[in-house]
Amino acid sequence: MAYLDMFILLSRYVFVGFMIVFIYISATFVTNVPNKLSIFEKHKTKLQYTCIFFFNLAGYSILIARQEDKLLKIGLLKNGIMFIVVVTLTGWILRITKRSKEIPMYNIILFLANIGIIMLERLNHNEASKQIIWCALGLGLALFLPRLLQVFINHKFRTLYAIAGWLLILTPFLLGEEKNGANNWIMIGSGEGAFGFQPSEMVKILLVLYLASALLTKDGKKLNYRKFIVPMLTAAGYILCLVLQRDLGGGLIFFLTSLTILYVASNSILLYLLGIGSGTMAAMIGYTLFSHVRVRVEAWRDPWKDISGKGYQIVQALFAIGTWGWFGSGLTRGYPEKIPVVTSDFIFAAICEEFGNLFGIGVIFLYLILILYGIRILLDINDDFLLLLGLGIINLIGIQVFLIVGGVIKLIPLTGVTLPFVSYGGSSMLVSIFMIGLLQYVADHMEDKSGSIANSKMVEK
């Protein structure tokens, strides 16, 4: 056993090493600094792939070596191979369909997914197996669906988006089940085969599609007030539904995303401040009205006061993050299972515990790179609708990451949302990956004017 302990202790540095190399390569796609080593330039996506491959190999090797049950060993091996097949297939499909430029971003989210899956394997093998399937399904949707349904990605469908959004967001009131204190789940099927899904995850996409189309103006014109009242009221309605379903994090993500799209569409800082003001007021009203909001804030302000009660979850997360220092305890050597709902909301604490805080910082960096990469793509888009759509997607992901990471490390009050691509959860995984597919679709159709009112490209050039 001592051998293995030694290997695991050393592996901590190897994991951080993979992370640093991966971040370095991925960052070059954003900064776009021409690299003098042209050989390196050619093989950047292959280097990314190599990082994922060996990260996966190292992670699964440790888990398989630690596992004493023969059957589970085989299960682990299967999953490890399956994931790497998924990654390889994704690259291969993109290459043969001549969409190689999409590979870097898919590699970034696959590396994040890989970190999540290895952590899940260590915590709960069944969840990891499901997660890999969700991941594969998500990739399938992301790669093909936007192109198959491209007629529907058009600003003319704004009313359809809004209505579909309303229908979906209202379903939990009729069919909702409670899970982890939120009422935003609906269950499909029953017994063993049942699976839950969160309609709010899908509404995310409809929300940005709707706002991007409804806030569109004719070329050069300023957005007039009549035009944004209805979209903002619709967004406010969605948010209210989420708050009533006790999905505070979801509400906050919707709110900030809507506001950002409004800001960019209207170019009005006044509107933005007005939005922030009304949001703050609504939050204060929510604080006095809903006890579960107060509990969250209380647990954030002083979790130590009620260590075994309200503060338990966050204190366990802080123990996980704070005990082992920069390099962590080593995979399987920590105690992340002591944190409640560790596989979904608190997976970041588990990563910090076992892979180390340096690695955790790397994960945050990776998200930042993903966001900046997305923003760089937006800067090449001349179609306003697609630009706003892409912006919405980036914000949905960026805000969600900030909320959950900030909540887990107790920088801000905890709002129970998942860490995109990493946390366990079918709807979250599917929708997050699908959003990346949509973003890539946007990038690919930046010259497409079929859905554009603002035919401004020629003028600007």
Place this chain on the structure above:
Amino acid sequence: MNKKMKKNVIKIGFIYISMFIILISYLSYFVIVKSEGIVIHANNRRMDPVENEVVRGDILSSDNKLIATTVTNGGDSVRTYPQANRYSHAVGYTQKGKTGIEAFANVELLRPDYNLESIFKRAFEGEKFQGRDIVLTIDDRLQTAAQNSLGDNRGAIVIIESSTGKIKSLVSKPDFNPNNVAQNWETLITDETNTPLVNRVSSGLYPPGSIFKIVTTEAFLNDNNSEADLSYNCTGQITTGDNTIRCYNDTVHGELNLSSAFAKSCNTYFINMGRDIGARGLRKTGEKLLFNKSLPLAMEHSKSQLLKGELIPDAELSATYIGQGKTLITPIHAAMITAAIANEGVLMEPYMIDYSKDKKGNIKTKNLPKYVDEIISPKDAKRIEELMVKVVQEGTGSKAAVNNMYVGGKTGTAENEGAKDHSWFVGFAGSESPEISIAIIIENAGRDASASSVAHNLIKEYQNIR
């Protein structure tokens, strides 16, 4: 429109960069600063299993005497304390939970310094990793002297290096043998007269008696100026309302100034002085000297108490000026006030861990002296220092004097209803100027100045080793 949008998109990019930098900075801050408290938190059981693969480090005194070590016998490892009872309260125990340094430095003691040699030994010979050793600021020779001079009395002794806050000795009696804590557990926790598990240095609250006249004097000097004096004719008794307080042994001290009154510890003089100060003035000075507050001190401790509550009856207030009343103080707090006086008014945080080192002797983490605050003005501190020197030269503390040493102090007798009085001595000593500060309390010692004699022994020992 599109161009403006893109400008705004870039702005949003910068917002995300700053948001994520905040996340990263906060996480780093948490790891660097906050995690220290997290690791030693009592509810955090994450480090417990580490003991299976790391040999707990040794604890040593500043003069390299082995205080605690782990003896490995085949597969079993046993924590042993070669000095038995001597460090029971300073270092604590590891059976039935952990206390003292064993708890406070738990992580450091279990922190292995990986190197190729240790990793290979672990891998091929199954040897455990070695945790770090802790070196204390306590000097074993002073600790031994303190242990011996308390003898079988209940009481406490603490010696602090005034200019750094290094604790040179910490003894609380009755004590226990940390080697047999589990064995004697029932007796240890049920003995309510002797309470051997209580660290009297930091948790024992005692009436201060006449050592409190230091605080009264500082309140007076603070109200007036460092050179202020007061003349008074002691008739052996003073009456406030219908309460009369007499001087010790009914002595009549006659015509007095501050210096002679302080040296002779005249009660009536200080009650008269108190009439100038008042409850508010005394409380203000007292709180500046950390009464009613948590001390800047890593070890668990009680809060000293002074004039709690709004309405203080006159009789109680009079008694308070001479340290009777309801005032309570811990020995470590008394030592800290004395150390500040001896250090030109500047209080340094007392600490017991000097540094940690790996098995090769490389220093890993070193504690540096921590400045707390100037709790007394330098001039007031100098004046009180002179008053305290006089006490040892020609006053009540003359037994503490040691040839060729600069010694100052203040004695105290804390009246103890229904039992013999407690004997106090607080003071400082050095070759030419104050170097160490001492607080000694001996419970139920009676009216002979025994704490002063103990001080004499300790200062003598310090003279020998310095």
